[in-house]
Amino acid sequence: MNAFQPVHGIIFDKDGTLFDFTTTWEAWARAFLLRLADGEEARAGILGKAIGFAFETSTFHKTSLVIAGTAAEIGAALAPHVPDLTSDKLLKIINEEAAHAPQTEAVPLAPFLDDLRARGLKLGVATNDAEAPARAHLDAAGVVAHFDVIAGYDSGHGGKPAPGQLLAFCAATGLSPDNVIMVGDSLHDLRAGRAAGMRTLAVLTGMADTKDLAPHADAVLPDIGHIPAWLDQQA
Known part of the structure:
Protein backbone atom coordinates (compact mmCIF):
# COMPACT_ATOMS: atom_id res chain seq x y z
CA MET A 1 0.00 0.00 0.00
CA ASN A 2 1.37 3.44 -0.90
CA ALA A 3 1.91 5.30 2.38
CA PHE A 4 1.82 8.63 0.54
CA GLN A 5 -1.68 8.40 -0.88
CA PRO A 6 -3.58 11.56 0.07
CA VAL A 7 -6.06 11.25 2.91
CA HIS A 8 -9.65 12.07 1.94
CA GLY A 9 -11.52 10.32 4.74
CA ILE A 10 -11.17 9.09 8.31
CA ILE A 11 -13.30 6.43 9.95
CA PHE A 12 -13.19 6.23 13.73
CA ASP A 13 -13.94 3.58 16.27
CA LYS A 14 -16.17 5.06 19.00
CA ASP A 15 -15.38 3.65 22.45
CA GLY A 16 -11.76 4.10 23.46
CA THR A 17 -11.20 6.38 20.47
CA LEU A 18 -13.73 9.22 20.30
CA PHE A 19 -14.64 8.58 23.94
CA ASP A 20 -12.46 7.42 26.80
CA PHE A 21 -13.09 3.72 27.34
CA HIS A 100 -27.34 5.85 29.01
CA ALA A 101 -23.65 5.24 29.75
CA PRO A 102 -21.78 8.45 30.63
CA GLN A 103 -19.46 9.63 27.87
CA THR A 104 -16.13 11.38 28.40
CA GLU A 105 -14.78 12.83 25.16
CA ALA A 106 -11.18 11.84 24.45
CA VAL A 107 -10.66 15.45 23.32
CA PRO A 108 -13.28 18.20 22.81
CA LEU A 109 -14.96 16.58 19.84
CA ALA A 110 -16.83 19.43 18.16
CA PRO A 111 -13.78 21.65 17.44
CA PHE A 112 -11.65 18.62 16.59
CA LEU A 113 -14.18 17.37 14.04
CA ASP A 114 -14.79 20.90 12.73
CA ASP A 115 -11.08 21.08 11.90
CA LEU A 116 -11.17 17.78 10.03
CA ARG A 117 -14.27 18.80 8.09
CA ALA A 118 -12.61 22.12 7.21
CA ARG A 119 -9.82 20.07 5.63
CA GLY A 120 -12.43 18.58 3.29
CA LEU A 121 -12.34 15.12 4.88
CA LYS A 122 -15.25 12.70 4.92
CA LEU A 123 -15.79 11.25 8.40
CA GLY A 124 -17.33 8.04 9.66
CA VAL A 125 -17.82 5.90 12.74
CA ALA A 126 -17.51 2.11 12.78
CA THR A 127 -18.36 0.62 16.16
CA ASN A 128 -19.09 -2.81 17.58
CA ASP A 129 -21.72 -1.08 19.70
CA ALA A 130 -25.23 -1.12 18.25
CA GLU A 131 -26.09 1.80 15.98
CA ALA A 132 -28.87 3.26 18.16
CA PRO A 133 -26.78 3.80 21.32
CA ALA A 134 -23.85 4.94 19.17
CA ARG A 135 -26.01 7.66 17.65
CA ALA A 136 -27.29 8.57 21.12
CA HIS A 137 -23.73 9.02 22.38
CA LEU A 138 -22.69 11.13 19.39
CA ASP A 139 -25.87 13.18 19.58
CA ALA A 140 -25.32 13.86 23.29
CA ALA A 141 -21.84 15.14 22.40
CA GLY A 142 -23.39 17.37 19.72
CA VAL A 143 -21.42 15.79 16.88
CA VAL A 144 -23.70 13.29 15.17
CA ALA A 145 -24.07 15.60 12.16
CA HIS A 146 -20.30 15.72 11.65
CA PHE A 147 -20.28 12.16 10.34
CA ASP A 148 -21.18 10.99 6.85
CA VAL A 149 -21.64 7.38 7.98
CA ILE A 150 -22.35 5.87 11.42
CA ALA A 151 -22.25 2.06 11.41
CA GLY A 152 -22.92 -0.24 14.33
CA TYR A 153 -22.49 -3.99 14.35
CA ASP A 154 -26.22 -4.25 13.61
CA SER A 155 -26.28 -1.80 10.67
CA GLY A 156 -26.08 -4.54 8.06
CA HIS A 157 -22.33 -4.57 7.42
CA GLY A 158 -21.15 -6.88 10.22
CA GLY A 159 -18.74 -5.97 12.98
CA LYS A 160 -14.99 -5.60 13.35
CA PRO A 161 -12.44 -7.11 12.77
CA ALA A 162 -14.22 -7.84 9.47
CA PRO A 163 -13.96 -4.88 7.07
CA GLY A 164 -17.64 -4.59 6.10
CA GLN A 165 -18.37 -1.35 7.96
CA LEU A 166 -15.28 0.30 6.55
CA LEU A 167 -16.02 -0.75 2.99
CA ALA A 168 -19.59 0.51 3.44
CA PHE A 169 -18.14 3.89 4.40
CA CYS A 170 -16.12 3.90 1.18
CA ALA A 171 -19.15 2.92 -0.86
CA ALA A 172 -21.27 5.68 0.72
CA THR A 173 -18.65 8.40 0.27
CA GLY A 174 -17.15 7.30 -3.04
CA LEU A 175 -13.66 7.09 -1.53
CA SER A 176 -11.03 4.49 -2.28
CA PRO A 177 -9.80 2.58 0.81
CA ASP A 178 -6.22 3.68 0.19
CA ASN A 179 -7.37 7.29 0.69
CA VAL A 180 -8.97 6.51 4.06
CA ILE A 181 -7.49 6.17 7.55
CA MET A 182 -8.99 3.83 10.16
CA VAL A 183 -8.47 5.10 13.72
CA GLY A 184 -8.99 2.86 16.72
CA ASP A 185 -7.80 1.68 20.11
CA SER A 186 -8.00 -2.10 19.66
CA LEU A 187 -6.62 -4.83 17.46
CA HIS A 188 -10.15 -5.38 16.10
CA ASP A 189 -10.09 -1.81 14.75
CA LEU A 190 -6.65 -2.07 13.22
CA ARG A 191 -7.24 -5.49 11.69
CA ALA A 192 -10.47 -4.24 10.13
CA GLY A 193 -8.59 -1.30 8.66
CA ARG A 194 -5.88 -3.49 7.21
CA ALA A 195 -8.44 -5.94 5.82
CA ALA A 196 -10.21 -3.03 4.10
CA GLY A 197 -6.96 -1.83 2.51
CA MET A 198 -6.69 1.30 4.66
CA ARG A 199 -3.85 2.83 6.61
CA THR A 200 -4.38 2.62 10.36
CA LEU A 201 -3.74 4.87 13.34
CA ALA A 202 -3.85 3.57 16.90
CA VAL A 203 -4.71 5.68 19.95
CA LEU A 204 -4.00 4.98 23.62
CA THR A 205 -7.36 6.02 25.08
CA GLY A 206 -8.54 2.42 25.28
CA MET A 207 -7.20 -0.62 27.12
CA ALA A 208 -4.39 -1.68 24.77
CA ASP A 209 -0.85 -0.35 24.98
CA THR A 210 1.73 0.65 22.39
CA LYS A 211 3.38 -2.78 22.41
CA ASP A 212 0.10 -4.43 21.43
CA LEU A 213 -0.94 -1.90 18.82
CA ALA A 214 2.26 -0.79 17.09
CA PRO A 215 2.75 -3.88 14.88
CA HIS A 216 -0.66 -3.25 13.30
CA ALA A 217 -0.60 0.55 12.96
CA ASP A 218 1.11 3.12 10.78
CA ALA A 219 1.48 5.23 13.93
CA VAL A 220 0.45 5.10 17.59
CA LEU A 221 -0.80 8.42 18.98
CA PRO A 222 -1.68 9.39 22.56
CA ASP A 223 -5.19 10.37 21.45
CA ILE A 224 -7.14 11.58 18.43
CA GLY A 225 -6.15 15.18 19.13
CA HIS A 226 -2.75 14.39 17.58
CA ILE A 227 -4.26 13.42 14.22
CA PRO A 228 -4.16 16.92 12.61
CA ALA A 229 -0.42 17.19 13.23
CA TRP A 230 0.06 13.65 11.86
CA LEU A 231 -1.91 14.61 8.73
CA ASP A 232 0.24 17.71 8.28
CA GLN A 233 3.35 15.52 8.36
CA GLN A 234 1.94 13.39 5.51
CA ALA A 235 1.42 16.35 3.20
Whole structure:
Protein backbone atom coordinates (compact mmCIF):
# COMPACT_ATOMS: atom_id res chain seq x y z
CA MET A 1 0.00 0.00 0.00
CA ASN A 2 1.37 3.44 -0.90
CA ALA A 3 1.91 5.30 2.38
CA PHE A 4 1.82 8.63 0.54
CA GLN A 5 -1.68 8.40 -0.88
CA PRO A 6 -3.58 11.56 0.07
CA VAL A 7 -6.06 11.25 2.91
CA HIS A 8 -9.65 12.07 1.94
CA GLY A 9 -11.52 10.32 4.74
CA ILE A 10 -11.17 9.09 8.31
CA ILE A 11 -13.30 6.43 9.95
CA PHE A 12 -13.19 6.23 13.73
CA ASP A 13 -13.94 3.58 16.27
CA LYS A 14 -16.17 5.06 19.00
CA ASP A 15 -15.38 3.65 22.45
CA GLY A 16 -11.76 4.10 23.46
CA THR A 17 -11.20 6.38 20.47
CA LEU A 18 -13.73 9.22 20.30
CA PHE A 19 -14.64 8.58 23.94
CA ASP A 20 -12.46 7.42 26.80
CA PHE A 21 -13.09 3.72 27.34
CA THR A 22 -12.77 3.29 31.09
CA THR A 23 -14.95 6.24 32.11
CA THR A 24 -17.79 5.09 29.88
CA TRP A 25 -17.77 1.33 30.10
CA GLU A 26 -16.82 0.78 33.72
CA ALA A 27 -19.91 2.81 34.67
CA TRP A 28 -21.99 0.88 32.12
CA ALA A 29 -20.79 -2.48 33.41
CA ARG A 30 -21.69 -1.72 37.03
CA ALA A 31 -25.16 -0.41 36.16
CA PHE A 32 -25.87 -3.20 33.68
CA LEU A 33 -24.69 -6.03 35.92
CA LEU A 34 -26.59 -4.71 38.93
CA ARG A 35 -29.72 -4.54 36.79
CA LEU A 36 -29.27 -8.15 35.68
CA ALA A 37 -28.57 -9.21 39.27
CA ASP A 38 -31.60 -7.37 40.70
CA GLY A 39 -29.25 -5.26 42.80
CA GLU A 40 -27.36 -8.19 44.36
CA GLU A 41 -23.68 -7.27 44.27
CA ALA A 42 -22.46 -10.83 44.84
CA ARG A 43 -24.39 -12.06 41.80
CA ALA A 44 -23.26 -9.03 39.79
CA GLY A 45 -19.69 -10.08 40.55
CA ILE A 46 -20.34 -13.57 39.19
CA LEU A 47 -21.92 -12.16 36.04
CA GLY A 48 -19.02 -9.75 35.63
CA LYS A 49 -16.54 -12.61 35.44
CA ALA A 50 -18.35 -13.92 32.36
CA ILE A 51 -17.47 -10.73 30.47
CA GLY A 52 -14.05 -10.04 31.97
CA PHE A 53 -15.14 -7.38 34.47
CA ALA A 54 -14.10 -7.35 38.13
CA PHE A 55 -17.17 -5.88 39.81
CA GLU A 56 -15.41 -5.43 43.16
CA THR A 57 -12.79 -3.10 41.69
CA SER A 58 -14.79 -1.82 38.68
CA THR A 59 -12.05 -2.80 36.26
CA PHE A 60 -11.92 -4.72 33.00
CA HIS A 61 -9.48 -7.50 32.29
CA LYS A 62 -7.27 -6.65 29.32
CA THR A 63 -8.90 -9.44 27.31
CA SER A 64 -12.49 -8.56 28.27
CA LEU A 65 -15.07 -9.24 25.60
CA VAL A 66 -16.52 -5.76 26.20
CA ILE A 67 -13.40 -4.02 24.89
CA ALA A 68 -13.92 -4.98 21.25
CA GLY A 69 -16.87 -7.36 21.15
CA THR A 70 -20.40 -6.69 19.94
CA ALA A 71 -23.48 -6.48 22.12
CA ALA A 72 -24.59 -9.82 20.67
CA GLU A 73 -21.30 -11.44 21.73
CA ILE A 74 -21.63 -9.98 25.23
CA GLY A 75 -25.19 -11.31 25.40
CA ALA A 76 -24.07 -14.77 24.30
CA ALA A 77 -21.44 -14.87 27.05
CA LEU A 78 -23.99 -13.91 29.69
CA ALA A 79 -26.93 -15.99 28.44
CA PRO A 80 -26.05 -19.19 30.37
CA HIS A 81 -26.03 -17.15 33.59
CA VAL A 82 -29.44 -15.54 33.05
CA PRO A 83 -31.61 -18.38 31.67
CA ASP A 84 -34.79 -16.49 32.56
CA LEU A 85 -34.04 -13.89 29.87
CA THR A 86 -34.47 -14.45 26.15
CA SER A 87 -31.59 -13.39 23.92
CA ASP A 88 -33.71 -10.53 22.55
CA LYS A 89 -34.55 -9.27 26.05
CA LEU A 90 -30.93 -9.50 27.14
CA LEU A 91 -29.77 -7.59 24.06
CA LYS A 92 -32.42 -4.95 24.72
CA ILE A 93 -31.10 -4.44 28.26
CA ILE A 94 -27.50 -4.24 27.03
CA ASN A 95 -28.40 -1.55 24.49
CA GLU A 96 -30.61 0.39 26.90
CA GLU A 97 -27.84 0.62 29.47
CA ALA A 98 -25.29 1.42 26.77
CA ALA A 99 -27.37 4.34 25.51
CA HIS A 100 -27.34 5.85 29.01
CA ALA A 101 -23.65 5.24 29.75
CA PRO A 102 -21.78 8.45 30.63
CA GLN A 103 -19.46 9.63 27.87
CA THR A 104 -16.13 11.38 28.40
CA GLU A 105 -14.78 12.83 25.16
CA ALA A 106 -11.18 11.84 24.45
CA VAL A 107 -10.66 15.45 23.32
CA PRO A 108 -13.28 18.20 22.81
CA LEU A 109 -14.96 16.58 19.84
CA ALA A 110 -16.83 19.43 18.16
CA PRO A 111 -13.78 21.65 17.44
CA PHE A 112 -11.65 18.62 16.59
CA LEU A 113 -14.18 17.37 14.04
CA ASP A 114 -14.79 20.90 12.73
CA ASP A 115 -11.08 21.08 11.90
CA LEU A 116 -11.17 17.78 10.03
CA ARG A 117 -14.27 18.80 8.09
CA ALA A 118 -12.61 22.12 7.21
CA ARG A 119 -9.82 20.07 5.63
CA GLY A 120 -12.43 18.58 3.29
CA LEU A 121 -12.34 15.12 4.88
CA LYS A 122 -15.25 12.70 4.92
CA LEU A 123 -15.79 11.25 8.40
CA GLY A 124 -17.33 8.04 9.66
CA VAL A 125 -17.82 5.90 12.74
CA ALA A 126 -17.51 2.11 12.78
CA THR A 127 -18.36 0.62 16.16
CA ASN A 128 -19.09 -2.81 17.58
CA ASP A 129 -21.72 -1.08 19.70
CA ALA A 130 -25.23 -1.12 18.25
CA GLU A 131 -26.09 1.80 15.98
CA ALA A 132 -28.87 3.26 18.16
CA PRO A 133 -26.78 3.80 21.32
CA ALA A 134 -23.85 4.94 19.17
CA ARG A 135 -26.01 7.66 17.65
CA ALA A 136 -27.29 8.57 21.12
CA HIS A 137 -23.73 9.02 22.38
CA LEU A 138 -22.69 11.13 19.39
CA ASP A 139 -25.87 13.18 19.58
CA ALA A 140 -25.32 13.86 23.29
CA ALA A 141 -21.84 15.14 22.40
CA GLY A 142 -23.39 17.37 19.72
CA VAL A 143 -21.42 15.79 16.88
CA VAL A 144 -23.70 13.29 15.17
CA ALA A 145 -24.07 15.60 12.16
CA HIS A 146 -20.30 15.72 11.65
CA PHE A 147 -20.28 12.16 10.34
CA ASP A 148 -21.18 10.99 6.85
CA VAL A 149 -21.64 7.38 7.98
CA ILE A 150 -22.35 5.87 11.42
CA ALA A 151 -22.25 2.06 11.41
CA GLY A 152 -22.92 -0.24 14.33
CA TYR A 153 -22.49 -3.99 14.35
CA ASP A 154 -26.22 -4.25 13.61
CA SER A 155 -26.28 -1.80 10.67
CA GLY A 156 -26.08 -4.54 8.06
CA HIS A 157 -22.33 -4.57 7.42
CA GLY A 158 -21.15 -6.88 10.22
CA GLY A 159 -18.74 -5.97 12.98
CA LYS A 160 -14.99 -5.60 13.35
CA PRO A 161 -12.44 -7.11 12.77
CA ALA A 162 -14.22 -7.84 9.47
CA PRO A 163 -13.96 -4.88 7.07
CA GLY A 164 -17.64 -4.59 6.10
CA GLN A 165 -18.37 -1.35 7.96
CA LEU A 166 -15.28 0.30 6.55
CA LEU A 167 -16.02 -0.75 2.99
CA ALA A 168 -19.59 0.51 3.44
CA PHE A 169 -18.14 3.89 4.40
CA CYS A 170 -16.12 3.90 1.18
CA ALA A 171 -19.15 2.92 -0.86
CA ALA A 172 -21.27 5.68 0.72
CA THR A 173 -18.65 8.40 0.27
CA GLY A 174 -17.15 7.30 -3.04
CA LEU A 175 -13.66 7.09 -1.53
CA SER A 176 -11.03 4.49 -2.28
CA PRO A 177 -9.80 2.58 0.81
CA ASP A 178 -6.22 3.68 0.19
CA ASN A 179 -7.37 7.29 0.69
CA VAL A 180 -8.97 6.51 4.06
CA ILE A 181 -7.49 6.17 7.55
CA MET A 182 -8.99 3.83 10.16
CA VAL A 183 -8.47 5.10 13.72
CA GLY A 184 -8.99 2.86 16.72
CA ASP A 185 -7.80 1.68 20.11
CA SER A 186 -8.00 -2.10 19.66
CA LEU A 187 -6.62 -4.83 17.46
CA HIS A 188 -10.15 -5.38 16.10
CA ASP A 189 -10.09 -1.81 14.75
CA LEU A 190 -6.65 -2.07 13.22
CA ARG A 191 -7.24 -5.49 11.69
CA ALA A 192 -10.47 -4.24 10.13
CA GLY A 193 -8.59 -1.30 8.66
CA ARG A 194 -5.88 -3.49 7.21
CA ALA A 195 -8.44 -5.94 5.82
CA ALA A 196 -10.21 -3.03 4.10
CA GLY A 197 -6.96 -1.83 2.51
CA MET A 198 -6.69 1.30 4.66
CA ARG A 199 -3.85 2.83 6.61
CA THR A 200 -4.38 2.62 10.36
CA LEU A 201 -3.74 4.87 13.34
CA ALA A 202 -3.85 3.57 16.90
CA VAL A 203 -4.71 5.68 19.95
CA LEU A 204 -4.00 4.98 23.62
CA THR A 205 -7.36 6.02 25.08
CA GLY A 206 -8.54 2.42 25.28
CA MET A 207 -7.20 -0.62 27.12
CA ALA A 208 -4.39 -1.68 24.77
CA ASP A 209 -0.85 -0.35 24.98
CA THR A 210 1.73 0.65 22.39
CA LYS A 211 3.38 -2.78 22.41
CA ASP A 212 0.10 -4.43 21.43
CA LEU A 213 -0.94 -1.90 18.82
CA ALA A 214 2.26 -0.79 17.09
CA PRO A 215 2.75 -3.88 14.88
CA HIS A 216 -0.66 -3.25 13.30
CA ALA A 217 -0.60 0.55 12.96
CA ASP A 218 1.11 3.12 10.78
CA ALA A 219 1.48 5.23 13.93
CA VAL A 220 0.45 5.10 17.59
CA LEU A 221 -0.80 8.42 18.98
CA PRO A 222 -1.68 9.39 22.56
CA ASP A 223 -5.19 10.37 21.45
CA ILE A 224 -7.14 11.58 18.43
CA GLY A 225 -6.15 15.18 19.13
CA HIS A 226 -2.75 14.39 17.58
CA ILE A 227 -4.26 13.42 14.22
CA PRO A 228 -4.16 16.92 12.61
CA ALA A 229 -0.42 17.19 13.23
CA TRP A 230 0.06 13.65 11.86
CA LEU A 231 -1.91 14.61 8.73
CA ASP A 232 0.24 17.71 8.28
CA GLN A 233 3.35 15.52 8.36
CA GLN A 234 1.94 13.39 5.51
CA ALA A 235 1.42 16.35 3.20
